[in-house]
Amino acid sequence: MYSISELDRYVSATIPAPDVTIGVLGGITLPSLPVTLTSRMVDKDFKNYALTAQLPIFVPATWFLYSAREKGENISLYTEDLTKKMIKLKVISEYYYILALVSEKRVLESEYEYAKKLNKNAKLALETESILKWQEEQTELLIKQKENAIKNNERDLKIAKMNLMNDLGLDLNADFRFVIPEDTVYKLPPLEDVVYDALINSELIKISHNVVAISKDKVKIAMSRFLPQISLGGGVIGTGLSFLDPKNILFGAVTGFLSLFNGFKDVNEYKKAKLQSEAAYIQREDVIMNTIISAVNSYNNVQKSIEDKELADMNYKIANEKYRQKKLENEVGNITAADLLNEMTELEKAASLKEKADYKYSVSVEALKMLIEK
Structure with missing residues (x-):
């Protein structure tokens, strides 16, 4: 299967090739002539044929057109690579987002159980008139809030799973089991190396380089319109008429065309190509600067996620020790059991924050890899 850019290049490659045509005119019967006019000089049936060939010798525009089409094919390849990277990063981000929602669900369920325990104790306290009615109703409100949070989490989780299945091209309602990736530590390179690798491997910059090169070819094509176009032609013409001798005629010719004046169209086309070339240069510089900014931003995101991960690990360690003591x-x-349940909920929160910090770290690392790796 060929891409459109490949076919464009193949089409432009055939322009300098010889153009061969053949034509036949035959089987024509002349109406009967009076006997007095019949002659050996008149044939009732005759056939004509011709075989011609033309080869461009000096047509500069075709050379530059082929060069531009070849660079267009390179752009399509770089675009394909960039699209694959973007899809990979999108799938990874959605997967970790689902894991974060699953972690959040466990915390919400733990808080819901704690809210029900508080409400049960509040009802007992209300019966003994130890608390007021509004205090008992406050615990019921807490239960409703947790129920609503769990429902919202389920809705978000369902949509997130459908988005992931859609990106993978699978059934939207397919059920699957999530596997938590292994916790790996990424060795963060120096910032200078990150920026350098991003500039070298960026598909956007490579695309911009080819766009600039194509704009140069367009300028050359516009300039070539002021040059003559020279072609070499030849062929053979034959006839079946008996009174013609010779019946086959060979011919050859060198033809040239030079545009003298066409309403300044070629001049304006050249000016337009020059302006487009200058715009391509500016756009490439903008892409380079944005790539540098993106590389620094991604580097900072990884550093920040490392710091957040360390804090989340410390918080979980403290919460775990506190729960063991309680x-x-x-x-x-x-x-009381309610106090212990509260500490268990706090431990679940700390565990969820730790997992989310791990997921954020993994996504930030993948985003950085997308920028600096081939």
Whole structure:
């Protein structure tokens, strides 16, 4: 399967090739002539044929057109590579977003259980008139809030799964099991290396280079309109008429065309090509600057995600130690089950924050890799 850019290049490659044509005119019967006019000089049936060939010798525009089409094919290849990278990053981001929603769901369910426990204790306290009615209603409101949060989480999770399945080209309603990727540490290179690799491997910059080169070819094509076009032609013409001798005629010719005046069309085309070439240069500089900014921004995002990950790990470690202590206190009767459930909820929150920090770190690393890797 050929791409459009490949076919364009193949079409332009055939322009300098010889153009061969053949024509036949025959089988024509003349009406009967009076006997007095019949002659050996008149044939009732005759056939004509011709075989011609023309070869461009000096047509500069075709050379530059082929060069431009070849660069257009390069652009399509770079665009394909960039699209693959973008799809990969999008799928990775959506996958980690789903994992974050699943982690959030566990926290919400833990908070929901804690809210129900509080409401149960509040009802008992209300029966003994230890609290007021509005305080008991406040715990019921907390239950409703957690139920609503769980429903919203389920809706978001469903849409996120459908988006992922759509990007993968799978059934939107397919059920699948999520596997948490292994926690790997990415060795962050120096900022200077990141910027250099981004400039070298950026598909956008490569596309811009080819756009600039194409604009140069367009300027050359416009300039070539002021030059003559020279072609070499030849062929053979034959006839079946008996009174012609010779019946086959060979011919050859060198033809040239030079445009003298066409209403300044060629001049304006040249000016237009020059302006487009200058615009292509400016656009390339803009792409280069944006690539540098994107590389620095992605580098900073990875650094920030590393710092957030370290804080989340410390927070989880503290929450885990605190829960273990509260669990021992509950066993000896120093705190209630509701207090222990509250600490369990806090531990779930810390675990969720830790997982989200890990996911954010992984996505930021993949975004950086997309910029600096081939």
